[in-house]
Amino acid sequence: MLKIALSGCSGRMGRVIADIVASRNTMQIVAGFDVNTAKYADFPVFSDPFECTLDCDVIIDFSNASSTEHLLAYCEKHHLPVVICTTGHTGEQLDRIRSAAAKIPVFRSGNMSIGINLMTALLREAASILGDQYDVEIIEKHHNQKLDAPSGTALMLADAVAGALPYNATYVYDRHQRREKRPAHEIGISAIRGGTIVGEHTVLFCGRDEIIEIKHTALSREVFAVGAVDAAAFMVGCQKPGIYDMNDVIAARNIEFP
Numbered sequence: 001m002l003k004i005a006l007s008g009c010s011g012r013m014g015r016v017i018a019d020i021v022a023s024r025n026t027m028q029i030v031a032g033f034d035v036n037t038a039k040y041a042d043f044p045v046f047s048d049p050f051e052c053t054l055d056c057d058v059i060i061d062f063s064n065a066s067s068t069e070h071l072l073a074y075c076e077k078h079h080l081p082v083v084i085c086t087t088g089h090t091g092e093q094l095d096r097i098r099s100a101a102a103k104i105p106v107f108r109s110g111n112m113s114i115g116i117n118l119m120t121a122l123l124r125e126a127a128s129i130l131g132d133q134y135d136v137e138i139i140e141k142h143h144n145q146k147l148d149a150p151s152g153t154a155l156m157l158a159d160a161v162a163g164a165l166p167y168n169a170t171y172v173y174d175r176h177q178r179r180e181k182r183p184a185h186e187i188g189i190s191a192i193r194g195g196t197i198v199g200e201h202t203v204l205f206c207g208r209d210e211i212i213e214i215k216h217t218a219l220s221r222e223v224f225a226v227g228a229v230d231a232a233a234f235m236v237g238c239q240k241p242g243i244y245d246m247n248d249v250i251a252a253r254n255i256e257f258p
């Protein structure tokens, strides 16, 4: 039985994860960590991971970027693999994640759905073919409760495109004070917030007289939750310190993207 501790257990994603784990007989949530300790689940919830003395095999984290450093200290102390799904990290927080990966297995992805991870492969292909003849713009849409912008996914998609372009792209998040034509070699990233949109990401390659759009729509939070639970099972199997992402989980299942 896989024993999971769930960070951010009282939040939107935490509650979906708890339902999915409860529906599987190979795993259980033994503890939750959350600043909000209101009772939503049938496992104990701790406001600080260090208060928890229960045994677990892996941590899944959907909380807040400000809690990552403390959570990593706990994982390092107990030598536990961690699946970080939280987004909105600063450069410093990302450095801390990388330094933890020298000691423990760390999984990190801005999006846990198979569809978005396939999309990154399609984007790499498109960017390498279209090169510098097409302007790249990314539009992401999310619910009005989301704290960070742009989304972790939008940054992940931008990185996939940028890595395949023949130039060093600059990311541009805001044009409202600029009074100039759109320079080449930019990737524009726009964030829209409203209502209950689960998550929509569109990447546009805009050329002369034609536009190619590659778009992903998440219709429920389950797509992320299933990916996170699969990643947790994968991380318990892989004992080596290092940084892992959804491509490692997909490869382990023998699914091949181009």
Ligand SMILES: NC(=O)C1=CN([C@@H]2O[C@H](COP(=O)(O)OP(=O)(O)OC[C@H]3O[C@@H](n4cnc5c(N)ncnc54)[C@H](OP(=O)(O)O)[C@@H]3O)[C@@H](O)[C@H]2O)C=CC1
Pocket (backbone or CB within 6 Å): 007, 008, 009, 010, 011, 012, 013, 014, 033, 034, 035, 036, 061, 062, 063, 064, 065, 066, 067, 084, 085, 086, 087, 088, 109, 110, 111, 112, 113, 148, 152, 224
């Ligand atoms: N990688 C992926 O595929 C996905 C990533 N996400 C990311 O996961 C994170 C959570 O999303 P979501 O569930 O919608 O957000 P919620 O705000 O619904 O849930 C986060 C939970 O964590 C709690 N929390 C806030 N600060 C801390 C802290 N310092 N320590 C412990 N717990 C804390 C919140 O409490 P309170 O409400 O009281 O602040 C809340 O209960 C976000 O960063 C989001 O972008 C979301 C979906 C998919």
Ligand SMILES: O=C(O)C1=N[C@H](C(=O)O)C[C@H](O)C1
Pocket (backbone or CB within 6 Å): 087, 110, 111, 142, 146, 147, 150, 151, 152, 153, 154, 198, 199, 200
């Ligand atoms: O906060 C969310 O809801 C989501 N966050 C992730 C992100 O920042 O990309 C993933 C997903 O789009 C939902």
